[in-house]
Amino acid sequence: MTADLPCQELVELVTDYLDGALAPELVARIDAHLVDCPGCHSFLDQMRATLRLLGRLPADEVEQMPAAMRAALLEAYRST
Numbered sequence: 001m002t003a004d005l006p007c008q009e010l011v012e013l014v015t016d017y018l019d020g021a022l023a024p025e026l027v028a029r030i031d032a033h034l035v036d037c038p039g040c041h042s043f044l045d046q047m048r049a050t051l052r053l054l055g056r057l058p059a060d061e062v063e064q065m066p067a068a069m070r071a072a073l074l075e076a077y078r079s080t
């Protein structure tokens with residue numbers, strides 16, 4: 001039931017999702033995806049924890065780290 005929103009797309013949107021920067025219908029699609037996808041659910045938990053940590057870091061690191069995490073995760077999806 002995750003075909004409506006591919007995992008890769010969710011990964012790309014997750015920081016905006018956590019920022020509350022997405023349109024409501026996109027948030028609803030992500031929420032629906034998370035119900036059916038334990039992998040993305042735990043990724044979101046990790047991302048949320050990471051962003052909390054990043055709140056205490058310099059701004060340039062905050063910029064780079066979510067992007068690096070996304071890149072690593074997209075790499076992991078590609079290799080499966």
Ligand SMILES: [Zn+2]
Nearest residue numbers: 002007037040
């Ligand atoms: Zn997923």
